Amino acid sequence: MAASDSRDPERRVPWGDVVLASIAAVSWAMAGMAGTAALGLHLLGADASGSLGPMTAAVTVLAVGGSVTPSGDVSVFGLEGAEASTAVDFTPLGVGLVGALLLSHFFLRSLRAAGAWVSDTELAARAWVLVALFLGVVGGLAWAGHDVITFDGGALRLDDLPGRSGGGGGIEIPGLGDIGDIGDIGGLLPDRLGDLVDARASVGFTVDTADSLAGALFWVLGVLLIALLASRRTPLPRGWEAVHRVVRPAVSALVTVLLVAVAAGGAAAAYAAIGDEHPGRIGGAALLGAPNGAWLAVPLGLFVPWEGKATGEPAKVLPDPLDELLRMSADEPVTVGRLAELDGRVWLLAVACALMMLCAGALVGVRMPLREGIGAVGFAGRCALSLGVVTAVVLPLLVVLTDVSADASLSVLGVDAFGAGVELHGHPGTAVVLGAAWGAGAGGVGALLAYGVGAAGRRAAPFAQGGPQVPAPPEGPYRPSVPYRPPNPDTNPYLRLPPAEGGGHGRHGAHGAPEDRPPEGPPPPGVPRAGR
Secondary structure (H helix, E strand, C coil), rough: CCCCCCCCCCCCCHHHHHHHHHHHHHHHHHHHHHHHHEEEHHHHHHCCCCHHHHHHHHHHHHHHCCCEEEEEEEEEECCEEEEEEEEEEEECCCHHHHHHHHHHHHHHHHHHHCCCCHHHHHHHHHHHHHHHHHHHHHHHHHHHCCCEEEHHHHHHHHCCCCCCCCCCCECCCCHHHHHECCCCCCCCCCHHHHHHHHCCEEEEEEEHHHHHHHHHHHHHHHHHHHHHHCCCCCCCCCCCHHHHHHHHHHHHEEEEHHHHHCCCEEEEEEHHHHHCCHHHHHHHHHHHHHHHHHHHHHHCCCCCEEEEEECCCHHHHHHCCCHHHHHHCCCEEHHHHHHHHCCCHHHHHHHHHHHHHEEEEEEEHHHCCCCCCHHHHHHHHHHHHHHHHHHHEEEEHHHHHHCEEEEEEECCCCCCEEEEEEEEEHHHHHHHHHHHHHHHHHHHHHHHHHHHCCCCCCCCCCCCCCCCCCCCCCCCCCCCCCCCCCCCCCCCHHHHHCCCCCCCCCCCCCCCCCCCCCCCCCCCCCCCCCCC
16 A cells, blocks of 8 residues: 655554554563563562562562552560551562563554554554553552561461470570579560560552552653664654664664673573572572663763662672672762772673673664765764763663662661661762763764774664655556566567667668668557558
8 A cells, every 4th residue: 555645634543453553562561571570579489478469460560660658567575556667669670671672562563564654643643542551551450469468476486495485494505514504584585586476467568559650651651762762673754864864773772782781680690590599589589670780780880970878688689799888888989999999800890881882882883874975083973972862861761760779677666676778879960971971982983993894884774774765656646556577678569669760770681771661669649550
C-alpha cells in the first residue's frame, strides 16, 4: 500500500493494530518482570517468611518507580506497643530492565510495520494507549501488593538455653573447676533471650497506589522515549531528520555499552556463585540488582563523587572496599582515589570505564553518517558534540537511578534498641559536567579512530543517510507498477531506436545497401504501422 504524502491529511490510525500491539507489549513486559522478581525472591529465600505472590507484586511495582510502605508491630520482652519502622528507597533495576527491554521491543516492532515514516497522530496513539494499559496493570499490582509477614519466636528454639527457666541447669566455664559453675543467671541475658519464645513479630508492607501510578507514568514514558531515540531503524514522523542523523547514533552507542556493562556484572556474579556455599543467594541478588551495581560503578569509575554511610547488617552487602570505607569515615566523599587507598585494584574500574566510553565513541563514529566534503576534524567534532550532550544527560540519570537509601530500626517505648542502614548518594551536578567532558573526549577520539581505519559512517542506518524516502504520488490516476523483469528492446518495440541517417547504423541487405524497411520505432499517432 502506497504511503500518502505528508501534505495530505494525517494517515488514518489503525486502532485495532494499536490496541493489539499495546496489549502484547504490556503483557510480555509484565510477565518478564514478574517472572524475574519471583525467581529472584525465591533464590534469596524470601518466600520462606511470606507469600511469594504479594512480594512479587510489590517488587514489580518498585521496579517501575512505585512506592512501598512497610510497617510492623513487635511484642517482646513483655512490653506492648513496640514498633518496627523501616524505610527503603531502592529500585530493583534488574526487574525494571527486563520489562524495559520487552516493552521497547514490541513497541518498536509495531512502529516498523507503519512503513518508512509514521504520522504524529499514530505515534501519539500508540504511545498513549500503551501507557494507559500499563498504568492499569500497575494499579492492579498495587492493589495486590500488600501482605503481613509474621515471625514466630518459637521457631528460634530457645527453650533449651542454659539458665532459661525449665532449662538444663547452670552455665559451667570449662577449666575453672568448682568456681567455674556460676549456676542459674536468670534475669540476665539467657532469660531475656528466652523471652523471645513468646514474641511474635508482624511486619507488613503496602503499595502506595497514587505514588506508584505517578512513578510508573514517568517510568513508562522514559522507557518509550529512550527506545525511540536508541532505535536507529525505526521510522519517525516527518521533520525529525536531525534525530536520525545526530541523536540516534550517540544514544544507541551509549545504551549498547551500558547493556554490556550489565552483562559483565551478571557474568561476574555467575563466576562468584560457582564457588560459594549459597549460589542461589548470589543468583537472586544478581537478578534483582545486577544493573544497580554495574550502573553505580560507571559514574564512580568516571570520577563522580558519592557520599554515604553504612551501619549494622546492611553494610555487609556492600562490596569490598566500599563497605570498609563507609564504616571508617562517613564525612569524606566516596571517590576512586579514596577506595584505591584501601585496595589498589580499584584503579582498574577507572580504566574499564574509560575503555567503555572509548568504545561508545568508536560506535558513534561508525554509526554517524559521513557527509561529502567533511574532513576528519569536522567529523570528529560532530561526533564529540553528539556524544557529549547525550552523556551529560545519561550520567546524572544513572546517579539518580542507583541512589540507595535503606534504614531499619527497632524502637521500644521510644528507646532505640538497634539501628542499621545504608545511604549512598551521588552528585548529579558534577555528573553533568563530567558526562559532557567524557562524552566529548571519547566521541572525538573514537570518530578519529573510525575515520583513520576507513570505517566512519560505514554502519549508518538508512534513515540517517536520508532514506528510505517515500516518493510523492504522480499526478493523475495512472500509477505505473514495478516491472517483473528488466526491460528488453527485443520484446518491447517502444524501447527500439530508429536507424541512423545514411545507413551507418541501420540494417543492410545482401549487397550492403540499406534495406527498404519501415522504421523500428513506433509510428506517429494516427498512422498505421506498415507490415513486415
